[in-house]
Amino acid sequence: MAAGRIFIGVGGWTFEPWRGTYYPEKLTQKRELEHMGSTMTGVEVNGTFYGSQKPASFRKWHDEVPDDFMFTLKGTRYATNKKVLAEAGESVNRFTSSGIVELKDKLGPINWQLASTKKFDPTDFGAFLKLLPATQDNRALRHAVEARHESFANADAVALARENGVALITGADAQYSVIADPTADFVYLRLQGTSEDNEKGYSEKALDTWADRIVTYAKGGVPDDLQTFGPTPEQTPRDVFAFVISGHKEKNPAAAIALIEKVQKLAG
Template sequence: MTTPGTIRAGIGGWTFEPWEGTFYPDDLPKKRQLEYASRQMPTIEVNGTYYGSQKPAVFAKWASEAPDGFVFSLKGNRFVTNRRVLSEAGESMEKFLGSGITELGEKLGPIVWQFAPTKQFDPEDFEGFLKLLPGERDGIRLRHVLEVRHPSFMAPDFAALARKHGAAICYAHHFTYPEMADVTADFVYARLQRGEDSIPTAYTPADLDAWAERAQTWAKGGMPGDLPLADENVKIEAKPRDVFVYFIHEGKVRAPHAARAFMERVAD
């Protein structure tokens, strides 16, 4: 086995008023929040791109403010995924991919395609969508994540389609969304969404220990044995995989502390 893949943990966005004074120093100007946050953790998931377009200059500015090695994961625009026929999303997808995201350069991480909780799994239409996903743009590799929220996706056929097209299934540690830890790409993407603000690190130290161990298993090319799978009969190739873990949604005030505590556990 070669060196394990890189494990990165982060948060959702960097603009959140309750972080002022709890995560950000009291005297830190708002315009320097990204600069600060990107030096406290190695990745951030940007949710704003789901709701609206950004200009190339904005992506270039983000890239300039973050240090080398930092990675932005982007939510794909909602006009791509919030439609009855997914295979007809080509024009909207092109508009999003051409909006300047490649200005991030090497700091462009996975693109997360979020589907509504009401969107059910239609194998034919979903494969039509997967065929629209390009592997590169402007010479930069594109990695795609499928964040599905309807229980009908908890099916071997869905995992097989994702694996066929090299897209990662987002593992959601969530109270209502389906949990699928199937490894279907050469990287793993997890969103840990059951944190609590009453806990200083959102998840308890014991829970963080367990998630760090799972992330290390993924990074070494394995699959944790205690997480739900859509297809329990597939054996994956044991090869190093990059792992992205985000503390997001519940326990948001303490999410930055969770990400830092998690990274301390997986540091070499």
């Protein structure tokens, strides 16, 4: 059965406790992204949420990882922290025109993370989705929204996202509602439940479960053990972006690498 591409990684690559554990001893800091590119297939960049990067930085990142590695970027907080999302157009455009296209084919979806206090307002949310540009400098852009308030867990939010081809991020193993509905041609997962008690962050059983869900999504299905709110979409292959983000962060690389191995075995 045909399947979409699968990219698995963690959040960021600069974290001191990973040095000497995930990163080899004596590896210079400037080579950490290169090392990540040799062990994982993607990374979510959190720093772009807080401040802009120079185009030269995106070019440098592009050149330090293999061709099959993908970057997802947190969209600027100046767009998503507005009381009225419909007024975020200028901030959105400033971000997408800031040089992110220098990542070229390694540019994955942009994660527009809403504040956990931001409640679902169909008019405002729909207006925000329409502000997200389909292209930048002739390069296609893909967008995902991380809606963390429980009020987004409903069929109307799913319908709006699907109408605009924007993914609703499935945040898992955390205090936020799980919205597992695919609403775009890709799925974006943020796994947030690693613990100190497990060598690989998650138990083998939990890793097996997540690997199965990831492969199910890639083949166009929807995991039957995660909560959905809208009608089941047509079964077509989808790209999947899955990042082990929070929880016990020291264990996140081990969890991501274990997931990659299990997914590869399942996908055959």
